[in-house]
Amino acid sequence: MLAAGIDLGGTNLRAALFGDAPTTPLAVHKQRVGDERSPEAIARRINDAIDHLVAEASATEQRVVVGIGVAAMLADSHGGIANSPHLHWRDLAFGPLLDAALTDRPWVLYNDVDAISYGEYRAGAAKDQDDTIAVFVGTGIGGGIIANGELVRGAHSCAAEIGHVKVAFGDDAAPCACGSRGCIEAYAGGNYVQQRARRELSAGARSAAVDLAGGDPTQVTPGHLDAAASDGDDYSLALFDELAPLLGGVLANAVTLLNPSCLILGGGMLSRTPLFREHVITALEVAVNAPALLGLTIADAALGDDAGLVGSALLARRELDR
């Protein structure tokens, strides 16, 4: 049996076909999502992509199970999507559309970060670690939880939304794109950090990060802040002193709750901010329930951009190959 992994984001629709080797695809395919992003069209394009992959792989086996990781908050385990700001979908029953388009190909739909996390668990940085938390700090903050060797989806498939764990309450708390306030993402997500720094530096705050950005405060990135902080820049260090305990505290509390053997850290922001990452881990170690720190390994995500393809294909096998 073959397994297709689909990674459906706001920009790209990527697909890979796997045989027995979980991380080495037989064929891969990538297309822009583009402007035609009606759910019906996307469902058809997923099936077309799989047709294409099967032909390209010259596979004799024709049966394909399909795992789809979508950049969306889900509403249930049979294709219901609560909200996808990336795809501009809301309250969508995507399941019947997938049934219609994929015809005899069984499918499962997961949150994209859940699929990535499952890939890292089964074939990446957390291989054989049956209790794992993965947290990805990119433009936003997402996560995935493995407990007892199974992905924790939750009752309505919206578990592991660690970016929306609250670190502040009340009207002064930072507004988050989710509509709420005080989410850790609204403080330590890459977009929020970048926007805040650009705003404060444009308003006159001084930082060596501006020099690193060619003198233009509107071009400062988290990477510039991290480099400046490494050289003792007061502004960047003060920002990290505020944000690292918030993110470290959220990670610590998740570890206290779940006592994983592996905490995977990934995402574009953390990969470009090594000093910030270090401060976050120090804050985690202070705040975590001490027995849960024993035997905890903190690892970098290992599968990179392919984790979602690998993970969604493995989830399809896990759920459909029985």
Next chain:
Amino acid sequence: MLAAGIDLGGTNLRAALFGDAPTTPLAVHKQRVGDERSPEAIARRINDAIDHLVAEASATEQRVVVGIGVAAMLADSHGGIANSPHLHWRDLAFGPLLDAALTDRPWVLYNDVDAISYGEYRAGAAKDQDDTIAVFVGTGIGGGIIANGELVRGAHSCAAEIGHVKVAFGDDAAPCACGSRGCIEAYAGGNYVQQRARRELSAGARSAAVDLAGGDPTQVTPGHLDAAASDGDDYSLALFDELAPLLGGVLANAVTLLNPSCLILGGGMLSRTPLFREHVITALEVAVNAPALLGLTIADAALGDDAGLVGSALLARRELDR
């Protein structure tokens, strides 16, 4: 096959023998732990109690699997105990002692609140709710997590220590008996609330709760505070305004992470503070990731004092009857 459930606390050693009915014991037994609480003696007394139960039940079946819930933070899944303030045990390999005492009776050892939570899941307030969080606010705060229908023990059996989730950081954070600072238990655990109120009221703060306690501030309980708050008492309401968002926030963040269909609330403090419980739930509803609130039921614990006996017997069957 029979299953014995053991509830080993700091005060009582309770035991029950179950046949096919998961909540109706064939026989029950209770003794004081007393002063002789060496691990060897306790292990022998557990076996003696089971002998006694088997005889009392006049059971023809002699094979008994044993589930033990102990008031301790565990270190592993084969009998290692990190710390039990209640039993004055620390860094103890209890497993070999249980092997020696129980001879041919297979056993499993769990944290007592994990056993209680599993009992509520399998036979109590969260029956058939495969994703459940149980939180017990008594003198301290403990919890249990069920995900995908399985108890989440974590990699080293210390998951679900929700009482040690941090709500404050730094030197000003409240000291907790665990040795750390800022744990939610050190703010909203019954003992801490009671001690704080008695201290502040003895030092001159004014509250109708003192009248309810017969005029003696050193006799004020959380129940008095709740009754006073219901009548508009400023002191009690201010205290609740501070503590309810802290506890509600911790519960909300756990629900955001795990997306359970059922949140069980139990424990002596919450059962005596209905207004505080209401404030906590209101705070939870504000702070939780909105999609995780849909379909969430908040339920009272249903099995009362027997939950630990029921749960540990069911865990023994689950793990040993294969």
